[in-house]
Amino acid sequence: MKKTKAPSKKRPQKIGYVRVSDKEQTEDLQIDALKQAGCDVIYGDHGVPGAITKRQGLDELLASLQQGDTLCVWKLDRLGRSTIHLLQMLDDLRKRGVDFQAITQGIDTTxxxxxMLYGQLAVFAEFEREQISERTKAGMRAAKARGKHVGRPRKLTEIQIARARTQVSARQYTIAKIARSYGVAPLTISRAIKCLKK
Structure with missing residues (x-):
């Protein structure tokens, strides 16, 4: 049996991130500060506003982070402008065992x-998630009360369901045949008919 060499554990790295929102701006100040802070690698996004959460440089950086690494930024707002996005990102880093430093604000989870600050951020992130969930559920209840369909789009229209129910009741067609004609699973027809009866 062939023995494979166990991969050597990568040493923890300090990884920097820079962002400027205007194409005319330069990242030099941020890069100099990150190099001075001892960053091994620096990722960046040029001309990308902080409100945009999907950014190529940031996405690549987050994918590369491993437990024990440290994400370092010049200032917290370089990561993003949205409070909930920042809180969730920092909470995710904490769960992954990744430290965080914001140079100019003195935030250093090493x-x-x-x-302690990381722990507080995690509490705020959880609170914000619960608030969003409660608002979403309240919105769904309000929509249901107004008679609006909530959830995934229906596969069948009300007319198709009524027609299917009539055809099954009159024994014109089997549920399987009706399902084939509408391009859905027989279970979809069965459920739709049952819901219509309620």
Missing amino acids: TAVGR
């Missing part, structure tokens, strides 16, 4: 005070 220290005891920084880890």
Whole structure:
């Protein structure tokens, strides 16, 4: 049996991220600060507003991070402008065992005070997630009360369901045959007919 060599564990890295929202701006100040802070690698997005959450440089950076690494930015707002996005991102880093540093704001989770801050951010992130969930559920209840369909789009129209029910009741066609004619699963027809009866 062939023995394979176990992959050597990658040493933790300090990885920097720079962003400027205007194409005319330069990242030099941020890059200099990150290099001085000891970053091994620096990712960036040029001319991308902080409100945009999907960014190529940031996405590549987040995918590359491993447990023990440290994400370093010049300032917290370089990661993003949305509070909930920042909180969720930092909470995700914490769960992955990735430290975080914001140079100009003195945030450093490799220290005891920084880890305490991480814990507080996690509480805020959870609170914000619960608030969003509650607002979503309240919106869905309000929509249902107004008679609007909530959830995935229906595969069958009300007319198709009524017609299917009539055909099954009159024994004109089997559920399987009706399902084939509408291009859906027989279970979809069965459920739709049952819901219509309620």
